[in-house]
Amino acid sequence: MISIERPGLHLRHFPAWLQQEQFNTTVLRQSLQAELPWLQPRVTVYGRQHLTPRLTCWVADPGCSYRYSGQVQAITPWSPVLNDLRQHLQQHLGVRFNSLLLNRYRTGADRMGWHADDEPELDNQAPIASLSLGVARDLRFRPRHSGEAPFAISLDDGDLLVMDPPTQQHWQHALPSRARVMTERINLTFRVIRPA
Numbered sequence: 775m776i777s778i779e780r781p782g783l784h785l786r787h788f789p790a791w792l793q794q795e796q797f798n799t800t801v802l803r804q805s806l807q808a809e810l811p812w813l814q815p816r817v818t819v820y821g822r823q824h825l826t827p828r829l830t831c832w833v834a835d836p837g838c839s840y841r842y843s844g845q846v847q848a849i850t851p852w853s854p855v856l857n858d859l860r861q862h863l864q865q866h867l868g869v870r871f872n873s874l875l876l877n878r879y880r881t882g883a884d885r886m887g888w889h890a891d892d893e894p895e896l897d898n899q900a901p902i903a904s905l906s907l908g909v910a911r912d913l914r915f916r917p918r919h920s921g922e923a924p925f926a927i928s929l930d931d932g933d934l935l936v937m938d939p940p941t942q943q944h945w946q947h948a949l950p951s952r953a954r955v956m957t958e959r960i961n962l963t964f965r966v967i968r969p970a
């Protein structure tokens with residue numbers, strides 16, 4: 775485990791965690807690609823509508839709704855494989871996750887802009903656990919208020935990255951596009967939503 779510490783930021787990076795937990799990451803990625811109802815939502819940026827530059831899917835316990843760019847996401851129920859992943863993470867981290875956002879980056883052109891996962895419905899005392907499948911991509915971090923230096927972590931197939939509190943309060947993250955990447959990556963962020 776690699777621990778990354780900055781003022782207001784605590785990250786735990788477990789390279790190839792899924793392989794150590796005996797998952798076949800290629801089979802897992804292909805089954806998620808084929809089985810999940812992937813959507814490409816529209817978002818409004820500065821008054822103009824755009825398709826998000828990636829595919830997404832929101833998986834959650836009943837009642838765990840999530841508002842993203844003004845829209846409440848449709849809830850997909852936990853499939854056996856996603857529930858199995860949740861159980862492994864819960865055992866490893868001692869946290870009961872009730873929701874999961876999946877992001878699918880079809881090529882290096884797909885990306886995620888700067889943001890923090892600090893929506894009011896998220897429990898800000900709980901960590902966010904991020905699993906990566908497929909091609910390696912850089913996840914960048916920058917401080918929200920301080921003069922700390924930005925940095926990036928390369929997230930490879932099977933990696934687990936735990937973002938512990940209070941990281942979301944003090945830092946933002948982004949996944950930039952990469953012109954030379956031609957293949958897919960799926961990222962899964964397990965979260966704790968506060969009951970409504």
Ligand SMILES: O=C(O)CCC(=O)C(=O)O
Nearest residue numbers: 877886891913949961963
């Ligand atoms: O794809 C990633 O690693 C980042 C995903 C992310 O930023 C998020 O789900 O909030």
